[in-house]
Amino acid sequence: xxxxxxxxxxxxxxxxxxxxxxxxxxxxxxxxxxxxxxxxxxxxxxxxxxxxxxxxxxxxxxxxxxxxxxxxxxxxxxxxxxxxxxxxxxxxxxxxxxxxx
Amino acid sequence: xxxxxxxxxxxxxxxxxxxxxxxxxxxxxxxxxxxxxxxxxxxxxxxxxxxxxxxxxxxxxxxxxxxxxxxxxxxxxxxxxxxxxxxxxxxxxxxxxxxxxxxxxxxxxxxxxxxxxxxxxxxxxxxxxxxxxxxxxxxxxxxxxxxxxxxxxxxxxxxxxxxxxxxx
Numbered sequence: 001x002x003x004x005x006x007x008x009x010x011x012x013x014x015x016x017x018x019x020x021x022x023x024x025x026x027x028x029x030x031x032x033x034x035x036x037x038x039x040x041x042x043x044x045x046x047x048x049x050x051x052x053x054x055x056x057x058x059x060x061x062x063x064x065x066x067x068x069x070x071x072x073x074x075x076x077x078x079x080x081x082x083x084x085x086x087x088x089x090x091x092x093x094x095x096x097x098x099x100x101x
Numbered sequence: 102x103x104x105x106x107x108x109x110x111x112x113x114x115x116x117x118x119x120x121x122x123x124x125x126x127x128x129x130x131x132x133x134x135x136x137x138x139x140x141x142x143x144x145x146x147x148x149x150x151x152x153x154x155x156x157x158x159x160x161x162x163x164x165x166x167x168x169x170x171x172x173x174x175x176x177x178x179x180x181x182x183x184x185x186x187x188x189x190x191x192x193x194x195x196x197x198x199x200x201x202x203x204x205x206x207x208x209x210x211x212x213x214x215x216x217x218x219x220x221x222x223x224x225x226x227x228x229x230x231x232x233x234x235x236x237x238x239x240x241x242x243x244x245x246x247x248x249x250x251x252x253x254x255x256x257x258x259x260x261x262x263x264x265x266x267x268x269x
Contacts, residue, residue, distance in 0.1 A: 003106045006208060008147070011110050013204035015117050017197050022121035025193035030126050030172060034133050037164070038120055041140050044152075052147040056218035057225075057237045060149050061245075064238070067152075067159050068249050072256035074164050078171050079263035085175050 008049035015042035027092045029081050033074065040070045106146060112139045130168045137161040148222050150230045 019038030026032055044063040051059025085091065116139060119132030141156040225233050238246055 003103055003146070007106065007110075008143070009208055010205065011113060011143075013201060013208065015113060017201040017204065018114075018117045018121055020200060021193045021197040024196060025189050026121070028126055030168065030175075031120075031129050034120055034129050034168065037133060037160075038117055038136065041137060041160070044156075045140060045143060048144055048147045048149050048152060050215075052149065054215050054217050055221045055224075057220050057233055058218075058241075060152055060234055061237050061242050063149075063152055064155060064234070065242075065245055065249055067155055069252065071159055071164055072253050074167060075256050075260045076263070078167060079260040082171065082175070083263055083266070091175070 005049055005053040009046055012042045012046040012049065015039075015045070027094055029084070029091060029093050029096070030078075032093055033077055033081070037070065037074070040066060102146070106143075109139050109142050109146070113143070126172045127169070130165060130172055133168070134161055134165045137165065148225065148230070151234045 016039050019035045019042060022035035022038065023032055026035060044066055047059040047063040047066070049059075051057060051063075084096065089096065113136060116132045116136035120129050120136060123129045123132060137156060137160045141153045141161065144150075144153040144156055220233065228236075
């Protein structure tokens with residue numbers, strides 16, 4: 001008995017929601033980044049599930065491109081976090097409000 | 102198949118909770134590695150073998166090595182010393198419930214519409230999964246792939262520039 005498509009989409013939605021909650025609640029920039037990765041992974045799961053159940057490869061290719069872009073995003077984001085750390089600022093996203101004014 | 106899916110789904114939710122809830126960043130990172138490996142298994146169940154390999158190599162391998170490396174270089178206890186605010190988890194939980202309810206209602210209202218394509222699992226198995234993905238990448242999606250390669254180049258240059266520069 002195959003698994004119906006919407007269970008994969010439900011799991012994807014649950015994972016995305018957990019990532020979004022973590023993104024809002026956590027204050028360590030590294031953990032915030034990990035929550036973003038969690039959300040990207042959840043979207044990838046939805047892409048691949050829809051692609052599988054509609055007999056198409058477009059979703060798989062899209063998920064592959066998402067993985068690539070996420071890797072680039074992590075590299076630049078972690079470089080910025082390391083710069084903030086080297087400048088001696090506290091590792092708390094609530095205190096990093098230089099761009100607010 | 103259903104039992105395997107239930108096991109992997111439970112694994113995914115537990116490790117995702119670990120990513121969100123653990124206090125020490127190294128535990129968050131290791132939970133995320135477990136989460137990504139479980140997701141790779143789900144890709145395998147969805148007949149996406151190429152993406153399974155990409156997920157394990159790029160995400161669970163390269164990206165998470167970067168995370169763990171940075172956590173080891175910086176002070177791993179910094180998040181533990183942050184004073185807790187208390188009600189942030191309540192607001193986060195309320196947001197999560199509302200957001201999940203919206204997503205689920207959307208899913209059950211619209212369903213899976215769309216015209217099925219021609220690439221059934223049998224058609225993919227006749228050519229090979231990596232071959233079909235490769236053909237799609239270098240014919241139909243040639244321009245996005247080239248743009249992504251340019252993006253990777255820009256990201257590499259930007260990371261090196263940020264690492265060289267001293268900010269205060």
